[in-house]
Amino acid sequence: MQLNGTLQFLNSKNMTEAGALDLIDEDGDFSDVEDRRRTDAMLPGSNRGDISARSTRPEIRVTSVKFSPTANAFACATTEGLLVYSVDSAFIFDPFDLDMDVTPESTLAVLKDGEFLTALVMAFRLNERYLIHKVYESVKFKDIPLIAKDLPIIYVEKLFSFIGSIAMESQHIEFNLIWISNLLTAHGYYNCWFQE
Structure with missing residues (x-):
């Protein structure tokens, strides 16, 4: 052994096809705490196990x-x-962007089930204007405050941009203003999306 406690030469009897036997975590497969405790490594009368045993973190590749x-x-x-x-x-x-289950069909199915927030987020992830517009106008008046409050901050700017793009041609002026009011009430403290 070297002075820092590491082996200078690797003992090949502890090597397998998966790597060194010492680095394989055998305790992680047990579901119960009692199974994870190794009774052979415990000292008599001790609840914490063998204090002299070294504990190392598994390697991250x-x-x-x-x-x-x-x-x-x-x-x-x-x-x-x-x-x-x-x-x-x-x-x-937002790692949910990497999900392959987000499709226009699944977005419309979620919208049909009445899960407006999930449908709105999925529509923004797909970035399809017709789908965003359909989900946006499907939201009921009474649900707007709750959806605006729970909307992830990453989509607040996108929703503001979308409302701004349809505001001039939309006939739903009050509907748009209720959305804007609730978004500002819920996320007004977050000013990063106003900076350009």
């Missing part, structure tokens, strides 16, 4: 790293999932 064109952010595909790092503090990442 990175399979890919991609940088943004502006060099403000980068993403890593790891064994722990997709990790996104950004210099920008106002960076908002």
Whole structure:
């Protein structure tokens, strides 16, 4: 062993096709806490196990790293999932955009079930103007305050832009004003989407 406690030479008897036996987490498969406790490693009269045993974190493998064109952010595909790092503090990442179940048909099915917020978010993710317009006008007056309050902040600017684009040709002036009023009431403190 070296001075820092690591092995200088790897013992090949502990190697398998999946890697070193010491790095394989065998306790994670057990569902009960009692099963996860290893009775053979516990000291007599101890509830915490063998204090002399070393505990190490499992290795995280990175399979890919991609940088943004502006060099403000980068993403890593790891064994722990997709990790996104950004210099920008106002960076908002919505991983639901990567879902393959978001289709116009599924959006209309969700709208038919009366889940207006989910349908509106799905329509914005698809970015189809006709679909956004259909979902927007399907929302009932009494549901607008609740939907405006629960709308994720990433879609507030998009909804304002959409309302602004249809306001001149729309006959539903009061409907649009109720939306705007409730969006400002719920998200008025968040001023980042006013900056250009």
